[in-house]
Amino acid sequence: MPIPNPRAVTFDCWGTLIYERDSAATYARRVALLDQTAAKLGWGAAAEEARGALDEGWRRHWSLWHEGTASSSPEIAGWALAALAARRGRAAPDAEAVADLGSAFASAGLEAEIRALDGARETLERLAAAGVRRALICDTGFSPGSVVPRILESAGLLEHLEVTIFSDEAGVPKPDPRVFEAALEGLRLTGQADTTVHVGDLRRTDVAGGRCAGMRTVRIRSHYDDRSALPDADRIADSHDHLLALLGLA
Numbered sequence: 001m002p003i004p005n006p007r008a009v010t011f012d013c014w015g016t017l018i019y020e021r022d023s024a025a026t027y028a029r030r031v032a033l034l035d036q037t038a039a040k041l042g043w044g045a046a047a048e049e050a051r052g053a054l055d056e057g058w059r060r061h062w063s064l065w066h067e068g069t070a071s072s073s074p075e076i077a078g079w080a081l082a083a084l085a086a087r088r089g090r091a092a093p094d095a096e097a098v099a100d101l102g103s104a105f106a107s108a109g110l111e112a113e114i115r116a117l118d119g120a121r122e123t124l125e126r127l128a129a130a131g132v133r134r135a136l137i138c139d140t141g142f143s144p145g146s147v148v149p150r151i152l153e154s155a156g157l158l159e160h161l162e163v164t165i166f167s168d169e170a171g172v173p174k175p176d177p178r179v180f181e182a183a184l185e186g187l188r189l190t191g192q193a194d195t196t197v198h199v200g201d202l203r204r205t206d207v208a209g210g211r212c213a214g215m216r217t218v219r220i221r222s223h224y225d226d227r228s229a230l231p232d233a234d235r236i237a238d239s240h241d242h243l244l245a246l247l248g249l250a
Contacts, residue, residue: 002248003197003216003235008133009247010183010215011161012174012200013148015224017120017136018155021113029111030054030142033104034080037097043088053084061141065173066204072144072168074102109143109151116155117223119240124160126249135163135183137174137198139205145169163187174200175209184213199243203230218246 011017020026035050057080061071078098085092127134138148145166152158163186167173170182180198184190193214200206200217201224208230210217219226219233220243237243244250 002246003218004248005195006132006197006216006247007192007195008135008184008187008189008197009127010135010137010180010196010198010210012198012202012206013136013138013152015201016117016199016206016220017157018114018116018151019223021115023112026108026112026142027054029108030105033101033108034077034084037081037093037101037104038084038088041090041093041097043084043090049087050084053087054080056080056083065139068172068176070140070167070171070173072140073105073142074099074144076142077102077105105142106144106147109147114151114155116157117240119244121156121160123240123244124157126244127247128160130249132247132249133187133189134161135165135187136161137165137179137183137200137209138167139173140166140168174205175212177209177213180209180213180215197247199237202226203228203232207231207233218243 031051031054034054035045035047039045057076060079061076064071081093081098081101124134145168149158149164163183165179165183170179172178184193196215198206198210198215198217199220201220203226207217207219217233218235218237220237222239235246237246
């Protein structure tokens, strides 16, 4: 059954609107950037150690994300460099080296092949034509809030989003209801969560967060089907075409 007459729809980013075609290649690029930074610092180059250090930095980001703490490329760069320094018996690098590596990590995302999910642009266009407000609520990783809009623009999606909320800028990731409330405030729908819908691919962050904020939820599984044991969304969409049908706009 369709979800009747939503006043606004908020969207998750990765796996919902866009995806990276070869994330392993981009990760390898960041390993190389870390190794190059070590060489510039006079630590010598060792790609295998650099990969292990970057893995350590990423795991810390992942763990904090699950604990409700936001982070992105600057923090991951600092953790990775600190891990590499420890492996090589060196003192922690200065803030300038960390900042430069963080910027390089972020810029690597702009070089990646990132595509819109099939039908994503058409979904946003159809919502706009129907007068339904649109916002993005994005948890950041290597690509911070300063970079993701450029990626969305390249994918032809940014112009159709009225409000964009990023966890590294908001200070908290999903499922914290504050990021959902920030999106609704930007849309001038504060206190009207029950008239809105959040669409995302993850039960822990998108479904739980949207529901906690008082929104109705749709889990889209065309790119990733989250089969965890956590509570599911009000509706499940197999594609963006199916999503439009669930929103009564097919």
